[in-house]
Amino acid sequence: MGDDLEERAKRAVGRKAVEEFVRPATCIGLGSGTTAFYAIERAGELVREGMELRAVATSGETARLCREYGIPLAEFGDAEIDVAIDGADEVAPDWSLVKGGGGALFREKAVALAARCFIVIVTERKVVEWLGAFPLPVEVVPFSLRYVKREIEALGAAVRVRERGGAAYVTDNGNGLLDCRFGTIHAPADLDAALHGLHGVVTSGLFIGLTSKVLVAKSDGTIAELARSAGL
Numbered sequence: 485m486g487d488d489l490e491e492r493a494k495r496a497v498g499r500k501a502v503e504e505f506v507r508p509a510t511c512i513g514l515g516s517g518t519t520a521f522y523a524i525e526r527a528g529e530l531v532r533e534g535m536e537l538r539a540v541a542t543s544g545e546t547a548r549l550c551r552e553y554g555i556p557l558a559e560f561g562d563a564e565i566d567v568a569i570d571g572a573d574e575v576a577p578d579w580s581l582v583k584g585g586g587g588a589l590f591r592e593k594a595v596a597l598a599a600r601c602f603i604v605i606v607t608e609r610k611v612v613e614w615l616g617a618f619p620l621p622v623e624v625v626p627f628s629l630r631y632v633k634r635e636i637e638a639l640g641a642a643v644r645v646r647e648r649g650g651a652a653y654v655t656d657n658g659n660g661l662l663d664c665r666f667g668t669i670h671a672p673a674d675l676d677a678a679l680h681g682l683h684g685v686v687t688s689g690l691f692i693g694l695t696s697k698v699l700v701a702k703s704d705g706t707i708a709e710l711a712r713s714a715g716l
Contacts, residue, residue, distance in 0.1 A: 493607040493701035494571075498522025500707050501569045501605045501699055502530070509536050511563045513595035514550065515570025516543040516588040519605050523569045528553025540565055542595050543588035544656050560594060568599035573618045573689070575604060575611050575698055577713035580672045584621030584689030587646070587655055593687055593694075601696045608702050611710060615672055619663040621646070621689040628684020629660045635682050639675075641666045659686055 502523050506512055514524050524539075524546065531537055531554050538558045541547035550557055570592055574582040581604065583589050596602045620641075624632045629652075633643050646653040646661040653661050669675055669690075676690040698710035 489703055490607055490609070492705075493703070494519040495522045496705070497605045497607065497699050497701035497707050498524075498569075499526040501603050502526040505567045505569070505601065505603055506530065506535075506537065507566075510566045511538045511540065511558060513565045513568030513570070513599050513602075514539045514541055514546050514555075515568070515592060515595075516546050517571045517586045519571035519607070520546070520569065521549065523605065524549045524553060524555070528555050531555050538563060540568075540595055542570065542591040543586070546588075560591070560598070565595060565599040567601045567603060568595045569603045569605060570596065572604050572606050572610055572691070574615050575606055575700075575710065576615050576672075577613065577710075579604070579695040579698055579710070579712050580615060580693075581691035581695065582615050582618050582620055582689050583691055584623075584661070585618065587621070587653060587661060589621050589689045590623050590655065590657055590659075590687050593691060596691060596694045602694050604695050604698045606698065606700055608700050611700060614668045614670065615690070616665075616667055616669040619644070619665045620669070622662045622664055622679055623655055623657070623659045623686040623688075624662055625684045625686060626652075626658070626660050629662070632682050632684045633662055636662060636664050636679070639666075639678060657686070
């Protein structure tokens with residue numbers, strides 16, 4: 485899928501998710517990233533058309549966009565989230581995900597966990613047979629960054645400290661990020677548990693057992709639901 489087709493596909497699936505799952509008085513968890521942007525855009529249009537909505541933002545950038553589009557914001561924990569809509573960096577057939585390419589994985593996971601329904605919106609290039617081609621983000625308390633990096637390398641990964649502008653990347657929570665290349669991830673739940681067992685790890689970009697539905701935008705312009713496999 486070329487870049488123009490990819491962008492049109494992102495727009496189509498982001499808008500469709502809002503149109504299908506958002507109703508008046510809904511509290512929406514709105515994700516971060518290029519596909520989620522179009523969900524924010526459509527939610528803003530609904531607000532301008534008179535629909536009563538509130539949103540819980542998964543990042544500072546998402547909160548900024550919500551204010552720009554006139555979407556009232558609710559603090560996480562102050563309102564029950566009816567539906568969360570977000571993209572993913574990879575989606576496996578069992579609906580396990582890799583997220584966090586944009587650096588918002590902790591808040592994205594918090595919102596996905598709290599939501600009654602978590603809708604994942606992707607283009608077909610994000611659907612993979614196995615997770616692992618995309619480097620797995622791991623959010624880490626800064627004090628433990630070097631220690632955790634060594635421990636993850638001991639698990640067999642090639643690990644890079646994420647940087648921005650020549651300095652270590654800092655998440656909205658004040659933490660660092662490690663991008664970890666494990667190769668093919670055959671047992672994501674086991675890997676997630678191992679990572680969370682390392683002192684200093686805040687969370688990983690593995691989202692397991694959280695997804696309610698996956699909408700996939702295809703190169704022919706159609707949008708389909710991804711059927712869930714029993715497991716790999």
